[in-house]
């Protein structure tokens with residue numbers, strides 16, 4: 001009895017310590033990819049690459065009520081990602097070039113979802129983010145999810161998930177890349193799946209049979225028959241479907257790279273996008289926290305593969321914890337703890353995993 005009480009007190013202690021750290025160092029947890037950093041990188045991208053599909057830079061500071069060429073394209077972009085309803089004619093092609101009240105509301109919602117200051121105006125940071133390459137999955141699920149005080153993760157409508165301990169995955173034999181090599185692509189996906197498997201009680205197994213695998217990975221170009229055509233270099237990078245569909249498609253027109261081979265100005269890190277899309281395959285929607293893997297945009301030549309507390313909290317709430325969940329799988333949190341002066345050894349082991357889980361569920 002006394003022993004049990006001691007254990008409980010210890011666990012409570014862990015919870016309190018981690019809570020205080022989370023409370024005291026919230027900025028550190030998202031310090032790697034702040035919106036400012038995004039802005040700088042994405043702006044450079046627009047300057048160096050006119051191949052970017054959605055370059056709205058000429059729309060910066062366009063005012064409500066004005067009529068400017070390009071506004072209709074912006075409306076189509078916002079319509080595509082769930083922010084603007086069509087005008088009732090049944091076709092999004094009929095959008096006008098007038099900056100109207102509906103567009104202002106859509107911009108406000110976009111800013112809210114992507115963690116920007118909500119102004120309803122086309123300021124530089126908003127336009128830059130809209131011009132940045134992004135995931136093709138619509139943000140509609142973010143709009144209906146509501147926002148928790150601190151958590152920014154979301155789910156698809158109805159919160160679909162898999163009910164299996166092991167998910168098989170396979171690569172399409174017909175829709176694949178010449179470069180990077182098959183071996184490199186497989187290695188990248190093994191690492192990406194491994195990150196999610198380290199925090200939830202689900203394992204991933206590669207199989208040869210594409211048709212029967214739970215998760216189907218392929219590289220497609222342009223219109224490929226699922227109503228979500230790809231758009232060439234940059235723009236939309238990839239999309240995945242909610243459980244239990246299992247399909248994930250990558251735009252074959254991108255300059256996909258592995259192992260930080262960022263020579264090209266339009267290079268896109270395959271591992272970063274794969275880690276993000278696997279989040280969708282598991283049932284996570286987009287997060288409005290810029291540092292999260294599940295944030296919708298990813299500038300070229302950027303590596304973003306470490307799961308953040310926000311990503312982990314989201315997926316834990318769907319699947320529960322991996323019994324062997326350790327701080328090692330949370331590099332970001334580990335850094336915060338180290339900088340906060342808390343001994344890593346003191347916090348290692350399974351007890352920590354469960355204490356951490358309690359914190360995540362209570363506070364995120």
Ligand SMILES: [Zn+2]
Pocket residue numbers: 135136137276277280286296
């Ligand atoms: Zn996405």
Ligand SMILES: [Zn+2]
Pocket residue numbers: 220224226228239249
């Ligand atoms: Zn597709």
